[in-house]
Amino acid sequence: MPPQLNKSLIVVALLGVLAAGCSAASTTHAPATHSTVPASSPAATPKTQPAPSTQPPAPPAAPPTSSAPPPPPPSSNAIPQGNGGDHDADNNGGPSDGDGNI
Amino acid sequence: MATSSRAAIGFIAAVLVAVLAGCGMAAASHQVSDRPAGTVAPVRGTTAVPPVRGLAVRPAPAGWRRAALPGDQAVLAYPPSMHLVSGDPGTVSAAQLSSSGAYLMYLNATPRQGTESLRNWPAFRLRHLLDDDASAARLLAQSRGVSFAGGTGSCIVDAYVTKIHRHHYTELACYVQGRTSASVIIAAAPTAGRATLPRALTRAVGAYQTR
Numbered sequence A: 001m002p003p004q005l006n007k008s009l010i011v012v013a014l015l016g017v018l019a020a021g022c023s024a025a026s027t028t029h030a031p032a033t034h035s036t037v038p039a040s041s042p043a044a045t046p047k048t049q050p051a052p053s054t055q056p057p058a059p060p061a062a063p064p065t066s067s068a069p070p071p072p073p074p075s076s077n078a079i080p081q082g083n084g085g086d087h088d089a090d091n092n093g094g095p096s097d098g099d100g101n102i
Numbered sequence B: 001m002a003t004s005s006r007a008a009i010g011f012i013a014a015v016l017v018a019v020l021a022g023c024g025m026a027a028a029s030h031q032v033s034d035r036p037a038g039t040v041a042p043v044r045g046t047t048a049v050p051p052v053r054g055l056a057v058r059p060a061p062a063g064w065r066r067a068a069l070p071g072d073q074a075v076l077a078y079p080p081s082m083h084l085v086s087g088d089p090g091t092v093s094a095a096q097l098s099s100s101g102a103y104l105m106y107l108n109a110t111p112r113q114g115t116e117s118l119r120n121w122p123a124f125r126l127r128h129l130l131d132d133d134a135s136a137a138r139l140l141a142q143s144r145g146v147s148f149a150g151g152t153g154s155c156i157v158d159a160y161v162t163k164i165h166r167h168h169y170t171e172l173a174c175y176v177q178g179r180t181s182a183s184v185i186i187a188a189a190p191t192a193g194r195a196t197l198p199r200a201l202t203r204a205v206g207a208y209q210t211r
Helices: A003-029 B002-028 B121-132 B199-206
Strands: B065-068 B074-078 B083-085 B092-097 B103-111 B134-148 B151-162 B168-178 B182-190
Touching (some): B074 B092, B074 B182, B121 B134, B121 B168
Antiparallel strands (some): B083 B092, B092 B103, B151 B168, B168 B182
């Protein structure tokens, strides 16, 4: 095998490792997610509405393994929407209040 | 053959540099500033920072109304265009609604309820938004050491999308530590094109009094 080809293979391997590391690092910043979708309507109405399925899409599929990975555990403080939680406006599409736990 | 191999190596090296640069930019876009005091500072990599000029401590304008938290822990001032609306027990909320009942401006004062603090407020608030109401939340600016009447605060400006109806709001959210109590003040309005807040809301935050 020509020496140049060996070098190419080494560089390609290094590239793969760095790309994987970069991808993993970017997922550690989950709290600040981005949304560039313009507002579809100006504001919420303070009315009770059923909960739509607006959860963010599932993360990209992991490499094939012998068994499917278990789903991520739910948040320890996930508030049910659709007049859930403390039944106030922010559980119905209104602005979020300043409560610290519900 | 040797020439083509060198060209291939050069190409791969260029791709490697581009990947590293992209990785660095992605990391930078999530950085948050940690300024000790002063006006709310924009997060590096963001552009649409709403105006927060009204954050300076100033008494509420004449004609504004006031509502106190239980025990007079804090006093929320709100303009006459807003009126008190129902909220969690022990909290105070005021809103201006459209003719169809949609929120145009929203203020809320809530006594400290959880583990929020001056130090952890930015992360706490974003995490709570995502746990509670929002499918997405984006930090736009933050500041610590913000002066309030009777105390000091940690503030963020963020934009979020509600899980219900996917409404877009921009909020100025401050955790305010007084001498004997701590509370949270929220000022929010629909995000219209770019993240901005009505001046009346930032003025209301600047007039927030704690003890």
